[in-house]
Amino acid sequence: MTNYDAGDVLTVHGGAPLNGELRVRGAKNLVSKAMVAAVLGETPSTLFDVPAIRDVEVVTGLLELHGVKVTRGPLDGELHFDTSDVESANVDEINVHAGSSRIPILFCGPLLHRLGHAFIPDLGGCNIGGRPIDFHIQALREFGAVVEKSEKGMDITAPNGLHGAKLELPYPSVGATEQILLTAVRAEGVTELRNAAVEPEIIDLICVLQKMGAIIKVHTDRVIEIQGVPRLTGYKHRPIPDRIEAASWGAAALATRGDVFVRGARQADMMTFLNLFTSVGGAFEIDDTPGEGGIRFWHPGGELNAVAMETDVHPGFMTDWQQPMVVALTQARGLSIVHETVYERRLGYTAALNQMGATIQTYRECLGGTPCRFGRRNFMHSAVIAGPSKLHAADLVIPDLRAGFSHLIAALAAEGTSRVYGVKLIQRGYEDFEGKLNGLGAHVELG
Template sequence: MSDDVLIVSGGSPLKGEVRVRGAKNLVSKAMVATVLGESPSTMYDVPRIRDVEIVRGLLELHGVKVTNGALDGELRFDPSNVERAGVDEINVHAGSSRIPILLCGPLLHRLGHAFIPDLGGCHIGPRPIDYHLEALRRFGAVVDKTPEGLHLSAPDGLHGIKYELDYPSVGATEQILLTAVLAEGVTELSNAAVEPEIIDLICILQKMGAIIKVHTNRVIEIQGVPRLGGFSHRPIPDRIEAASWASAALATKGDITVKGARQADMTTYLNVFRSIGGEFEIDDNPVDGGIRFWHPGGDLRPVALETDVHPGFMTDWQQPLVVALTQANGLSVVHETVYEKRFGYTSALNQMGAHIQVFQDCLGGTPCRFGRMGFRHSAVIAGPAKLHATDLVIPDLRAGFSHLIAALAAEGTSRVHGVDLINRGYEDFEAKLANLGATVSR
């Protein structure tokens, strides 16, 4: 039997406690930021996930000394000996993560050169790096595309720019922040992403000595400084993982307390959770607080929702929630406006007994980039559906966790293939499942 297959016996409520640590979508970017500093940095509450391992390997290839601290989840970074890494060494990581593109600005500042291999990540749409490359060129970078990857240089240094994004892309906003902080002059970024992870990255850069102003209407102004130091930081908790466990509680008629979850980062999700009929209770204890999520019994209610950039309903929240919506009494509508290919996972749910139809039309009022482009980016979910066990193959990180929730909610025993992909973003998920009373085995 493959080690990458999880045997899941479903049909029982998940009950108990789990803990979330630093947000995957912040920690890896903060690790990249350490390259900008002239002195060591320390991060706490770093989750043990595959993405952290990948970025740690990339940093170490470039001469950053990364060590484990005295506390569980503590990482220390010493960037004093940043150096070029060999193309062959970097290519070992080709296809394993999309984080390397964010190293461009920091490496150009530190070394005057950067090499970026082929980029990986989840297959939920092309997510082109055009925004990144266009912005880097505007800063003064020269980009040479070769079969092995991208070679970048900055013969005249990097200089501040005035730049407006066509779409408030998180990745492009991070790229510009990480490049602008040491660029000469002032950078003004319009239509920027303002997700909580972006604001937390700005807090980190400010700790390092950056001057960054967040104005109204998605405008961020960065005044370049000549040098940056290190930082000590505890990242915001992972709101995606927290919502995933909340959706699992709904789908399995369970009761899960997510220690570390924070209301401020999840208000939009909490509103939808309550609209469906879920109950939650918030404990603001700064040491051991969190949010308890539970199914109160009775019918769940259908909803109509649209994903959007912050402060809208997060795209990474929708796949786990759709599993719960298969148990709602009536028709739910979900309009995906962020990634065009995010409903591929629904075919497996239909094989399990769900009733989900996907459409090319925009079933909602939010302006959408995908209308009339042929992408099936809206879904109608009819429930309640009795889910039954089957064999599942995980296509990407968030869909993978959704498949896992479906297997836990279904009657019978499922075989879930490709579960190691879940390790990219969910720390110790098998141990957490065991703590919640799930019956799973390799």
């Protein structure tokens, strides 16, 4: 573990409940996509309440490489995008700047409309299971794009422009749905997308595009219809709050027997999480005060209850809520069952929890729910958690963004001092998490 610099290691003195309040800002899973959408507009755009996270830095850099002027406005978290001089970027610079981000693929549609050319570097991202770009590439071809493999990635052109298409996703992929929306809005004719993702962040992206002049109809049964338009303008938009971060802090309050008010959290986007939170034995209270409201999460005392939990696409229980809640379930009495149906390798982080004293067994079978696409395949995608377990401190290495925050919660709930390595990964999606932890009374320090 000598390869980590001081800024990438967090020392956590566990055993103290988290108490206090914090604020969540715009959803990571919307903000980066809205930034890309600005490229489609022929006039400037403004995005408010943007969190200071690594993903925003990556997209900002990619926009600037393509000639977009990104400036900060007078309000905290306000960004302006001037897209009057969009241009092609150097392939090597895209590769270097994108790093492990999967964002570059979403630039394809907007850049094809603006420049007639786009480039995708070899993509990275969190190692949590297959997130193939096949959906994206096939969709672009259906729109009329020509995709050619090169040594450093993929060159994409649209020699005859882009036209509408009839598409059906084999799985309601969020990324593929975003790709199709960002491409279809200026493609000639009508695009019909079946089996689309309908997560709140997708609907919010549709709101952004509609503000720009797009014509998008959301039908029942996961069908989205897009009428292409020849021109889009900029937007002014305040994104929905980050429901993943809000739930993460709620689970942290439960796991540490604490009491945390998450200002900005919104009930409508978190109903499935709140149902499970109540079933486990947590307590919450909604404050609907305009502009100042949020959700208070707390452990009411007594024992927590074991539950059966299955992740799914919206409106099911979100896969990104699973890891933090599993940490809380290590403190519940009885056997809890988790069935992960979205990412086949998302339970790898449980080995670290077992190292800390948890009792979690993973299985290939679809436990506690309906059979999923990972059943009868060699993926450990179900888990049984026996509790309550007394967690103890350990040295932990963060494998990916969401599992990383779960490791952090486990370290906070454990007795003793843990060292968490690779915390810069958490900065990809959680703004100022160290400052927020200190504000909640946690004893943590970098280095």
